[in-house]
Amino acid sequence: MNVKLLGGDGEIGGNKILVEHKGTRIFLDFGMSFKQAGKFFSEYVQPRKCSSLQDFFEMGLLPELDGVYREDYLKHMGKQKEKRSIDGVFLSHAHADHAWYIHFLRIDIPIFCSKTTKVILQVLEETGSGSISDLVSACDTFVFYRNNKGELKRASRKKSEFVHDRDFTILEPGKKVSVGTLEVEMVPVDHSLPGACGYIVYSDEGNLVYTGDIRFHGSHQKLSEDFVVKAKQAKPKILISEGTRIDTDKKDSEAGVKAKISDLISDAEGLVFVEHPVRDLDRINTMYESAKANGREFVANLKLAYLVQSLGDLCPFKLDDVKILVPKKSWGLIGKEDIDPDLIEQDYNKWERDFIDRDNSIIYSELKENPSKYVVSMSMWEINQLSDINPKNAVWIKSSCEPFDEEMKIDEKRKKNWLRHYKIKEYSAHASGHASGDKIREMIKEINPEKVIPIHTENPEMYN
Ligand SMILES: [Zn+2]
Numbered sequence: 001m002n003v004k005l006l007g008g009d010g011e012i013g014g015n016k017i018l019v020e021h022k023g024t025r026i027f028l029d030f031g032m033s034f035k036q037a038g039k040f041f042s043e044y045v046q047p048r049k050c051s052s053l054q055d056f057f058e059m060g061l062l063p064e065l066d067g068v069y070r071e072d073y074l075k076h077m078g079k080q081k082e083k084r085s086i087d088g089v090f091l092s093h094a095h096a097d098h099a100w101y102i103h104f105l106r107i108d109i110p111i112f113c114s115k116t117t118k119v120i121l122q123v124l125e126e127t128g129s130g131s132i133s134d135l136v137s138a139c140d141t142f143v144f145y146r147n148n149k150g151e152l153k154r155a156s157r158k159k160s161e162f163v164h165d166r167d168f169t170i171l172e173p174g175k176k177v178s179v180g181t182l183e184v185e186m187v188p189v190d191h192s193l194p195g196a197c198g199y200i201v202y203s204d205e206g207n208l209v210y211t212g213d214i215r216f217h218g219s220h221q222k223l224s225e226d227f228v229v230k231a232k233q234a235k236p237k238i239l240i241s242e243g244t245r246i247d248t249d250k251k252d253s254e255a256g257v258k259a260k261i262s263d264l265i266s267d268a269e270g271l272v273f274v275e276h277p278v279r280d281l282d283r284i285n286t287m288y289e290s291a292k293a294n295g296r297e298f299v300a301n302l303k304l305a306y307l308v309q310s311l312g313d314l315c316p317f318k319l320d321d322v323k324i325l326v327p328k329k330s331w332g333l334i335g336k337e338d339i340d341p342d343l344i345e346q347d348y349n350k351w352e353r354d355f356i357d358r359d360n361s362i363i364y365s366e367l368k369e370n371p372s373k374y375v376v377s378m379s380m381w382e383i384n385q386l387s388d389i390n391p392k393n394a395v396w397i398k399s400s401c402e403p404f405d406e407e408m409k410i411d412e413k414r415k416k417n418w419l420r421h422y423k424i425k426e427y428s429a430h431a432s433g434h435a436s437g438d439k440i441r442e443m444i445k446e447i448n449p450e451k452v453i454p455i456h457t458e459n460p461e462m463y464n
């Protein structure tokens with residue numbers, strides 16, 4: 001078995017692991033590298049769509065390989081048709097640095113993942129979150145057609161004949177799938193995104209274990225413990241292990257976060273705002289339960305409401321058990337008297353419209369009138385709603401990681417200005433999505449592979 005890290009080597013994220021065995025070729029993850037992208041691009045300077053893959057190859061964001069990428073993009077670059085060279089891509093979870101570059105893959109490459117991962121990718125695609133499209137389906141680009149009037153038009157998502165579903169297979173824990181000469185087993189792990197898993201790849205030349213992103217201190221730590229047991233049983237030749245926090249033995253715990261948040265809510269008089277990783281449903285469930293324990297209701301924003309609805313039973317709580325905050329958007333007609341509902345609707349995207357008028361939908365005025373009844377999910381991207389709410393005696397609980405690049409630091413400063421303006425007190429309570437160094441070393445020792453390949457870490461030398 002031959003293993004190449006085509007991303008994630010000496011950096012946190014961008015995982016793209018190519019595994020080759022007797023003519024079978026699979027990828028474990030196909031994510032974007034924040035570090036490499038950040039060297040050349042920003043919010044304002046993006047790789048150009050018109051160059052299709054060229055900017056990504058040139059700046060080292062994608063490996064140049066034949067038989068991997070979308071035919072519409074290759075054609076636009078003047079390249080010949082290629083034969084598919086990859087038998088499958090196995091996604092560990094739906095974080096950008098592991099999954100979002102499947103956008104660029106040929107649509108006939110089979111993609112394997114957990115059910116939750118697929119739902120999250122679908123929601124990202126439908127709501128346009130994260131500014132990346134074409135995850136579970138791909139729309140032909142750089143293609144023209146003639147409409148019934150004979151006019152030349154560009155292909156777009158409005159025409160279903162140009163949209164093609166990708167070839168997804170949902171994996172069940174404990175069930176192996178065969179791909180060429182390999183067998184692959186998905187094993188769920190605990191991480192800061194639901195649906196996360198690691199993989200065991202079986203071959204006649206020995207086995208390989210990949211941790212994905214893993215921790216042992218979340219609400220589902222039992223999953224990670226069971227993963228270690230399974231991985232050990234596989235007697236792997238190779239263990240590809242994440243090491244985001246290999247350089248620290250600092251203990252984190254989700255239970256500790258819950259206790260702290262619960263105390264803060266219990267002491268609060270006015271509104272409680274909580275800032276959390278947008279799709280970390282374990283953390284959001286922590287907020288939901290802490291709110292409930294203190295006689296308050298949890299308030300979700302529209303994107304979160306859509307995710308909860310799409311996940312259904314895969315989400316730890318029900319959409320009916322929370323309130324949905326419908327923000328003022330566009331013309332801001334919501335909450336105004338005697339306005340035609342059709343006109344109000346036009347303020348919102350199609351996917352948002354179902355939430356405008358539900359029994360559990362609320363608007364800013366409810367938060368203003370009954371501040372002690374709610375715990376409100378809030379982020380920097382919606383903070384301008386504070387102007388409508390005008391909160392008094394409010395608190396803000398930051399339950400997400402500290403800024404790690406310049407742009408994030410500037411956003412954080414801006415957020416603090418908003419909080420100061422409304423005299424909102426800020427607290428923090430957070431636990432990482434990644435295992436600490438001592439836990440990673442303990443895991444490696446227990447699994448006892450012949451060889452360890454560090455990934456998703458800036459300190460690969462610390463594995464020795
Ligand atoms: Zn990651």
Ligand SMILES: [Zn+2]
Nearest residue numbers: 093095191213
């Ligand atoms: Zn992750």
